[in-house]
Amino acid sequence: MISRLPLDQQLDSLHAVLSRNDVLTEVLARTATLSLPGWYVAAGCLFQTVWNVVTERPPTSGIKDYDVIYFDDRDLSWEAEDAVIKTGREVFADLPADVEIRNEARVHLWYEDKFGVPCPPFDSSEAAIDSFAATTCCLGVRVETDGRWRVYAPHGLSDMFNLVLRPNPTLAPRSVYETKAARWHEQWPELRVMDWPATSSASIATEGVEQRNTATTRTDPVQ
Numbered sequence: 001m002i003s004r005l006p007l008d009q010q011l012d013s014l015h016a017v018l019s020r021n022d023v024l025t026e027v028l029a030r031t032a033t034l035s036l037p038g039w040y041v042a043a044g045c046l047f048q049t050v051w052n053v054v055t056e057r058p059p060t061s062g063i064k065d066y067d068v069i070y071f072d073d074r075d076l077s078w079e080a081e082d083a084v085i086k087t088g089r090e091v092f093a094d095l096p097a098d099v100e101i102r103n104e105a106r107v108h109l110w111y112e113d114k115f116g117v118p119c120p121p122f123d124s125s126e127a128a129i130d131s132f133a134a135t136t137c138c139l140g141v142r143v144e145t146d147g148r149w150r151v152y153a154p155h156g157l158s159d160m161f162n163l164v165l166r167p168n169p170t171l172a173p174r175s176v177y178e179t180k181a182a183r184w185h186e187q188w189p190e191l192r193v194m195d196w197p198a199t200s201s202a203s204i205a206t207e208g209v210e211q212r213n214t215a216t217t218r219t220d221p222v223q
Helices: 007-018 022-032 044-054 078-091 104-109 111-115 125-130 174-187 201-217
Strands: 040-042 065-070 098-103 140-143 149-152 219-222
Touching: 007 044, 007 149, 022 040, 022 044, 022 065, 022 078, 022 140, 040 044, 040 125, 044 065, 065 125, 078 098, 098 104, 104 111, 104 125, 125 140, 125 149
Parallel strands: 065 098
Antiparallel strands: 040 065, 040 140, 140 149, 149 219
């Protein structure tokens, strides 16, 4: 089982599995040309590609969109982010998939209106990834200038390869996790969905700070 391999071999396996999704590899290659600060292709398109390969589905099956994140706190205006989105729309225009671009430096400006809980400003793309609704979602990949893949996975890769969906109650409310989990379980019924933990909000907040203070050290290259 891939999940029981040493981490360096898991990373090699991740690279091999994700490379089977031609749309994903094209999104990675084209995003690299945009030179966005702190960018990653993140979350769903990554772990869902793995789920598809592990369950012997076509690599692109059920993937709704491809998320590109970056971090640029020099200009927090919507106009600056929208300019990047419009450039990306041209770069990805001929791909058979939606590519959504988001500046994680701006998330705190709209998160509470959308999800009902306040979001502290992030200080990096990695801090944003740490806050995603499930630990399996906490995954980012980018291509460096020398062609290497850089992988950020603060919770490791084992749950993803084992088809385990585990909540990450750092920021997103329970309803967000459960809505996503229900949708994904319908598409991938092999998933084992873990329940939301019965943990106090104070403990959750403390755990969230600890994760953000340590996770940025866990970035590993895949050759």
